[in-house]
Amino acid sequence: MPGFLLDLDGTLYSGDRPIPYAAEFIQWLRDKQYPFLFLTNNSSRTPEQVAAHLVHTGIEAKADEVLTSSQAAALYMKDAGLAGGPVFCIGETGLRQALAEAGFELLPEDAPAEQAAVAVVQGIDRSFTYSKLMSAVRHVRRGATFVLTNPDHLLPWNGELTPGAGSIAASIERSSETAPVVIGKPSPIIMRFAIAKLGLAASDIWAVGDNLNTDIRGGVDAGCRSALVLTGLADESNYAEQIERTGVQPEVVCKHLMELAAHIG
Ligand SMILES: [Mg+2]
Structure with missing residues (x-):
């Protein structure tokens, strides 16, 4: 069964605005009962605030489905x-x-x-x-x-x-x-805690996001599958140049999240 580590800004919403197909994609994950985690480098919001912001942009979300770089920092320090x-x-x-x-x-x-x-x-x-x-x-x-x-x-x-x-x-x-x-993406530290929280093998997990340097690099380095969505930092006009410049190659490039759903089936 596939699992998913989902970036937020530029992937599921853009600031305060919904991104087309994002809510539909989360519903598709829930219907399929595919495990997923909202994974964010943003340290300023609590998981409750992250979930509330997702709900505000039309996406059903709960605080325990969120892993922030702040939570990962606390986990790292306990381990250390x-x-x-x-x-x-x-x-x-x-x-x-x-x-x-x-x-x-x-x-x-x-x-x-x-x-x-x-x-x-x-x-x-x-x-x-x-x-x-x-x-x-x-x-x-x-x-x-x-x-x-x-x-x-x-x-x-x-x-x-x-x-x-x-x-x-x-x-x-x-x-x-x-x-x-x-701690945050592309660091192996947050990826390790996220993968452990999903409880799946890294090779069954899709790292999904709009940022090659953080979301996709983190996923590739952790041995995950990876999908770049062209709804944020990367878009249709710049993604080829960004792949070339960063040297990070996503497994799949999709215009939007439901394209990824169709790819996975
Ligand atoms: Mg992003």
Whole structure:
């Protein structure tokens, strides 16, 4: 039986707008009883908020069908023996909640200098400041593991490109002279947790998304099947050039998700 790891923005919706055939595709998966997971690099939303946004764009979704890079970061840190913390977090609700729910103590920004964090966990933070940068750098220089939810340097936001989590991470990396452990797609870390959650062999799982560098690269590297949809970052006019430039070859290219359904049957 095939399983599916589904990207969100550019694949199932575009910002606030539905993408044609996306709701129909999810219904098709449910009718077929094919296991799937909504898999997102976005660390800012909680699984409940991700599901609510999907419902808002016309797609039936539940929080336990979601795996975010924030949840994967918390799982990774437990596996790495960092359970409990304390951790210094630079991020929004989705990341703070994932860490708190996983039992991590979150250090305040103004924690006394002698309070050492075992990890600095960073995602998108639209209230990022010099003072947060200073705290993060202090902890990492003293040996805290630097964990980054997702490497994206730029985020589409209301028609323009704004700095993403990867751009904040670059400032921490530069000052601390330490590269982060990257959790989100195409990292094998989030792929490993996603594949385990589906409970299928990687070779039975389709990685589906609009981004060759994250969705498809992550899938290919993890030994999954892969389908590029031309409804977001990749579209009909640019996908051939993007495949050439990234060197990432999806198994299937489809104009929309129901084309993938027809391919799989
Ligand atoms: Mg996408």
